[in-house]
Amino acid sequence: MDAQMKKGLLDICVLSVLKKEDTYGYKLTQEITGLLDTSESALYPVLRRLETQGLLETYTAEYSGRLRKYYRITASGITRFNELAIEVKEFKRVIDQIVGGDDNG
Amino acid sequence: MDEKTRAYMDSLKKALEDLPQSEVKDALEYYEEYLNDAIEAGKNPEETLKQLGPPETVSAMIRAEASFERVRKNPGIKSFSKVAGNGMKAFTKPVAVFFMALFIIILYGMVILLYAGAAVSVVAALDALAGAGY
Numbered sequence: 001m002d003a004q005m006k007k008g009l010l011d012i013c014v015l016s017v018l019k020k021e022d023t024y025g026y027k028l029t030q031e032i033t034g035l036l037d038t039s040e041s042a043l044y045p046v047l048r049r050l051e052t053q054g055l056l057e058t059y060t061a062e063y064s065g066r067l068r069k070y071y072r073i074t075a076s077g078i079t080r081f082n083e084l085a086i087e088v089k090e091f092k093r094v095i096d097q098i099v100g101g102d103d104n105g
Numbered sequence: 106m107d108e109k110t111r112a113y114m115d116s117l118k119k120a121l122e123d124l125p126q127s128e129v130k131d132a133l134e135y136y137e138e139y140l141n142d143a144i145e146a147g148k149n150p151e152e153t154l155k156q157l158g159p160p161e162t163v164s165a166m167i168r169a170e171a172s173f174e175r176v177r178k179n180p181g182i183k184s185f186s187k188v189a190g191n192g193m194k195a196f197t198k199p200v201a202v203f204f205m206a207l208f209i210i211i212l213y214g215m216v217i218l219l220y221a222g223a224a225v226s227v228v229a230a231l232d233a234l235a236g237a238g239y
Binding site: 066 | 143146171
């Protein structure tokens with residue numbers, strides 16, 4: 001997949017995973033790389049950006065004697081996810097028309 | 106953490122060095138936690154490091170995002186040139202190395218030619234002397 005397209009999809013992937021549950025860096029990376037063929041180190045900068053944009057927040061919790069950082073989606077994160085979901089659906093509709101989806105032949 | 110993982114974290118720290126302290130700390134904490142979690146999940150540490158990619162790549166990704174963030178927060182020519190600078194680093198380094206190599210080759214070439222020229226003229230001079238009957 002095109003690198004630019006993948007970058008755009010990373011935001012929506014991260015938000016969608018966090019919409020289901022709070023999680024930590026390693027687990028989140030495993031889930032995302034299972035969805036999108038992306039580098040394992042591509043995620044950290046995305047998380048940091050989404051955090052500075054206020055779309056997600058972090059908290060630390062103790063896990064087997066060390067601290068683990070958890071990511072949680074914020075209210076504006078959910079709003080952003082819904083916006084992105086609409087954009088992606090619209091994008092899919094257009095793409096289907098151009099290259100021919102299942103029901104457009 | 107094994108020795109290789111520790112060495113990886115050290116190189117990452119070095120690669121991030123010139124970024125703001127808080128950014129470096131955050132990134133190092135993230136990757137340390139990441140590597141610990143990978144080991145606990147039963148992953149081979151070496152394999153995990155390979156999948157993360159070289160510390161320079163990890164650092165470049167952080168840099169790219171951080172500098173764009175700076176522009177978003179503080180638009181202006183100064184932050185723009187910083188982004189351009191960060192982007193250029195990856196490009197200018199190999200180019201600089203190439204020109205350096207070229208320069209050295211030319212320099213050596215010139216020295217060799219000079220010596221060759223000197224040797225040829227000495228031989229020619231000796232020939233001329235021999236021809237003149239000395």
